[in-house]
Each structure stands twice: as structure tokens, then as C-alpha cells.
Amino acid sequence: MNELSFVGLVIGERYADMKTxxxxxxxxxxxxxxxxDEIEQIRAMCRDVFERHQDPEFTIEHDGAMYRVTIMTALDMTDVLFLRAIRAQIRPIEAxxxxxxxxxxxxxxxxxGLIIVSGDMAA
Structure with a gap:
């Protein structure tokens, strides 16, 4: 998955899509x-985190990448996982x-105090 270029994943019971x-x-x-197979690992990880914390919004790490996860229930009463890739990084001030x-x-x-430098949100 790390080789693919995507912004987010939408994982349902019978499908897995990418937003590019x-x-x-x-x-x-x-x-x-x-x-x-990797999608199934991510799905299992998300279910495990949800079962332990009972919070439909959380963060996971998979294969060195961070994802913000939201779980919602579809009209057919199945869970749909919405994962957004987190690409934020802490840079040295010289950069x-x-x-x-x-x-x-x-x-x-x-x-x-805390100094925050931010810019446009990017993919």
C-alpha cells in the first residue's frame, strides 16, 4: 500500500476503494x-481498536503510515471504514x-511557548 498514491481509503464489507x-x-x-490481503489486515486492526475503545474515530499505524479512521454504519447496517492518510511531519526549522x-x-x-507554522492542507 505504501507504494500507492492515495488520499484516503473507503473499506466496506465487499469493497475497498481509494480516493486519489x-x-x-x-x-x-x-x-x-x-x-x-493488506486491506484485510487494516480492517482487522480497525475492528480490534474499535472493540477495545468503542470510539468510532481513532488513529492507526500500518506499515509505517498513519491513518485517521472513522467508522460509520451503511444503510445495509454494515460498517464502512473511512481512512485518511496522515502525511503531516515535524520538520526542523531550517527546512x-x-x-x-x-x-x-x-x-x-x-x-x-508553542509556535505553530501551517499552510494549505494538501494531499
């Missing part, structure tokens, strides 16, 4: 057959495109 682009209008495509003046302020002796 962000947004609500993005189309879904079936997960390749060679990944179906953030800041001016020297901005960097001096952020690294100054008097700077205290």
Missing part, C-alpha cells in the same frame, strides 16, 4: 487486487521557508 485526489468530489477507484528576520524572532532568547 483531495476533495468531496474526488472519484474513488478500487484498490488493486494485490493489496486486498521551513522563513526569512532570516522571521527565523531570528522564532529562535530568539525571549521566545517562549
Amino acid at each position: 485526489a483531495p476533495g468531496t468530489g474526488a472519484s474513488r477507484v478500487p484498490v488493486p487486487d494485490e493489496c486486498l 521551513i521557508p522563513l526569512s532570516e528576520a522571521q527565523r531570528a524572532i522564532l529562535l530568539g532568547r525571549d521566545t517562549r
